[in-house]
Amino acid sequence: MAMNYKKWMMATLVGGLSVTSLVACSSTGTPGASSITPASKPSAEVSKATTEPKSDLKTLQIWQKDDYNTYPVAKYLEQKTGYKVQYDMLPQDKPEDKLNILIASGEPYDAITIYGSTDFKALYSDYAKKGALIELGPLIDKFGPNIKAVIDPEALEAAKVDGKLYAIPTKSISNVNTSLYIRQDWLEKVNMKSPTTLDELTAVLKAFKEKDPGGNGDKNIPLTVKGEAPFIDNIAGAFGIPNFWNNVNGKMTPRILDPAYPEYVNYVADLFKQGLLDKEYAANKDATAKEKFTSGKAGMILLNWSDVPTIADALTKNIPTAKASYISALKGEDGKAGLAAFRGFDRLTFIPKASKHPEDAMKWINAKLEKETFINMTIGEENKHYTLKDGTYTPIQPIFSEERNAANNFLTGSDDTNYPIYWQARVRKDMRLFEAWEFMNKKEPANTKVEDPLGFAPYLPEFSKSFQQLNTMVGDYTMKLVFGAEQLSGLDAFIAKFKSSGGEASYKEVNDWYTAAKK
Amino acid sequence: MxxxxxxxxxxxxxxxxxxxxxxxxxxxxxxxxxxxxxxxxxxxxSGKVGILPVGFQLQTMKYVISSSQFITSIGISMLVMIVGTVLAIALTALTAYPLSKRNLPGISFIMLLFIFTMLFNGGIIPNYLLMKELHLINSLWSLILPALISVFNMLVIKSYYESLPESLEESAKIDGASNFTILFRIVIPLSGPVLATIALFYAVYYWNDYFNPMLYINDAGLKPLQLYLRDIVMDADSSSAMNKSADDMMNVSPEGVRSATVIASIIPMLLVYPYLQKHFVKGVLIGSVKG
Missing domain, CATH: 1.20.890 (cAMP-dependent Protein Kinase, Chain A)
Structure with missing residues (x-):
């Protein structure tokens, strides 16, 4: 025991000593302190003092797995643009909270890049209105010729708050992401073709249930869907309601107010009643639905194309003879069909008032859009990271994945004409991925791709405020209708509730904007 | 018997x-x-893995453990834990000692000041501004300094000191020992178990701390393990998927990698726990019976 006490006494003494020594270190700023204070700070000051003509920039980025500072793209950009940039990043969990603190406390970031989704757009607009951001118009006129040249003017227009531009938008590549994925070998076993209409879909699902192509007896699940998707993509499109808002006779109409809503609900509820839709639909998590599909219990699944390689791998490992592919956009009774395509901002990059080098930040953003720099930043160097043949960019692996996988996070505005073409190199890193993407986005007739009409809407306060809540409300209600816990006879009462919970105000606001924008 | x-x-x-x-x-x-x-x-x-592994492989573990971010994070966590615990236990033990002497003038007022901080504090934004003004944002000191003295822990040590027989110190004084000699040669050696326990409390606190680094650390190279872990585990969460572009979706960590990260990060604690647990139990007991 005596030994133990002695040890603890030693520990205390050492502790006491280390206080004094560490304090001494940090006050003189010797390298010894760098183990505990960020090494970047002293070095940043040193390089500023030397003859480096360009100032060092400090940026805040969204979360990614790898450290931005050590990522190959960062090195390339530093060498190409001449700006030494320190990249900080927001956490993955509740980035809004952190961002608010950083903006409120006036952290001197020279550029901040955030997501372009509705809630972040609301934050951006809020900061702009409160005067926390620098207006970019004059800076772009002086230092941003590339920005004017390559960024889609429509996107620039949509990023404006009260007629002034405060952020450089990075446009999303408009993709269809989700559709129904079917077991091709099951189809062959029941001797049917891939369904193209709703009636054919019902027939195929029935055959999957009755003819037992999966050999699961009565445990076959003809179609499994995760509970987070109360509106099943592709099926919803056949009723003309692929997006949250759809054009009904010239008015933007949310799904719940759409005349097609009851028809959609009836169709899906019928699938459910007949046992063609997973009994556990509402309880399914994304992972559970995937489990059911990859273990060979389910014949169809609602799937994002980005999941195809992992799902296909797992499926063939479990059932070597299995084959699966996407079905085309289903046609409804009056020939309607549609797949929801994303449209809007992927990122927004703004310069806060607290920035110490707004002009340099703008020059840096502009330099990144230089044609050669931009292509190298996003997909690398020709014949090292990719090959170019007949206008097709094909990645060279594994170096492409190692050095450019996270390149999209370095975007601060993009060459909106060419980037969608370069970008395909990123999908070609796995041919199955590419085929899945290509099927939905290129092979399907163009009119089945229905872009979110609100993608480039400006910040709409009423809509932003109630969007989440209304979305959940409608989702829950739709689920209950499908399960028979609610009846369509109560729809009017629900619509009244929907309108009073902010639905009415959103509707008016969205349509006011829509009619004004059409002119 | x-x-x-x-x-x-x-x-x-x-x-x-x-x-x-x-x-x-x-x-x-x-x-x-x-x-x-x-x-x-x-x-x-495909949901085949229950309690026993299916298709055993160590590739994932290797990938996680060799990832540079993981190694950095675990290093940062270790550094913060070790420096933090040593400083915290030293300061707490030193603070508790004079406070255990009830006959010192003004002692009850100083006690009151300490107790006050247990009940009231500035809140997140003022704390953040304080850290910012002290230039501690993006510094590991921002993780160590705020937790150096936990009043609760200090009170536990104080009451333990008070339980030591006063005659011990008196006899030492008669033998000519100075106040410091008494503290370092008599009181602290006798307080081994309680100090060990409190040190463990601090160590666990520093190791598990998520909130402070979440607020004060923006530099990816300074993120401690808990923050890294949270980010990785959140990666496939649907609430964060909402913001994700097609590119991000292609890069989501697979479930196996997330599980391996969780396992890899509990290993260090798992290794030390059995050795420290006996102190934990003993120290807490001693504090509660005599205190």
Missing amino acids: HKKTIRDRSLDLLIYLFLLLVGVITLLPIANVLSKAVSDESAVI
Whole structure:
């Protein structure tokens, strides 16, 4: 025991000593302190003092797995643009909270890049209105010729708050992401073709249930869907309601107010009643639905194309003879069909008032859009990271994945004409991925791709405020209708509730904007 | 001592079996995560992995452990924990000592000041601004300094000091010992168990701290393990998927990698716990009985 006490006494003494020594270190700023204070700070000051003509920039980025500072793209950009940039990043969990603190406390970031989704757009607009951001118009006129040249003017227009531009938008590549994925070998076993209409879909699902192509007896699940998707993509499109808002006779109409809503609900509820839709639909998590599909219990699944390689791998490992592919956009009774395509901002990059080098930040953003720099930043160097043949960019692996996988996070505005073409190199890193993407986005007739009409809407306060809540409300209600816990006879009462919970105000606001924008 | 009857023994056996069962049940979730970490990714996706691994492989573990971010994070966490714990225990023990001398003038007022901080504090934004003005944002000191003295821990040590017989110190004084000699040669050596316990409390606090680094650390190279872990585990969460572009979706960490990260990050604590646990129990008991 005596030994133990002695040890603890030693520990205390050492502790006491280390206080004094560490304090001494940090006050003189010797390298010894760098183990505990960020090494970047002293070095940043040193390089500023030397003859480096360009100032060092400090940026805040969204979360990614790898450290931005050590990522190959960062090195390339530093060498190409001449700006030494320190990249900080927001956490993955509740980035809004952190961002608010950083903006409120006036952290001197020279550029901040955030997501372009509705809630972040609301934050951006809020900061702009409160005067926390620098207006970019004059800076772009002086230092941003590339920005004017390559960024889609429509996107620039949509990023404006009260007629002034405060952020450089990075446009999303408009993709269809989700559709129904079917077991091709099951189809062959029941001797049917891939369904193209709703009636054919019902027939195929029935055959999957009755003819037992999966050999699961009565445990076959003809179609499994995760509970987070109360509106099943592709099926919803056949009723003309692929997006949250759809054009009904010239008015933007949310799904719940759409005349097609009851028809959609009836169709899906019928699938459910007949046992063609997973009994556990509402309880399914994304992972559970995937489990059911990859273990060979389910014949169809609602799937994002980005999941195809992992799902296909797992499926063939479990059932070597299995084959699966996407079905085309289903046609409804009056020939309607549609797949929801994303449209809007992927990122927004703004310069806060607290920035110490707004002009340099703008020059840096502009330099990144230089044609050669931009292509190298996003997909690398020709014949090292990719090959170019007949206008097709094909990645060279594994170096492409190692050095450019996270390149999209370095975007601060993009060459909106060419980037969608370069970008395909990123999908070609796995041919199955590419085929899945290509099927939905290129092979399907163009009119089945229905872009979110609100993608480039400006910040709409009423809509932003109630969007989440209304979305959940409608989702829950739709689920209950499908399960028979609610009846369509109560729809009017629900619509009244929907309108009073902010639905009415959103509707008016969205349509006011829509009619004004059409002119 | 009376001899155990068969009845007693069978009852003992039953109790042991029951407790064993309860113990095993608490281990099941960990076993599940562990198996996912060492199973084939395809098996994980198709939900085949329960308690035992399917398609055993160590590739995922290797990938996680060799990732530079993981190594940096675990290094940062270790550094913060070690420096933090040493400083915290030293300062707490030193603060508690004078406060345990009730006859010092003004002592109750100073006590009141300490107690006040237990009940009231500035809140997140003022704390953040304080850290910012002290230029501690993006510095590991921002993780260490705020927690250096936990008043609760200090009170535990103080009451332990008070329980030591006063005659010990008096006799030392008669032998010519100075106040410092008394503290370092008599009081602290006698307080071993309580100091060990409190040191453990601090160590666990520093190791598990998530909130402070979340607020004060923006530099990816300075993120401690808990923050890194949260980011990785959140990666496939649907609430963060909402913001994700197609590119991000292609890069989501597979479930196996997430499980392996969880396992890799509990290993260090798992290794030290058995050795420290006895102090934990003993120290807490001593504090509670005598304090």
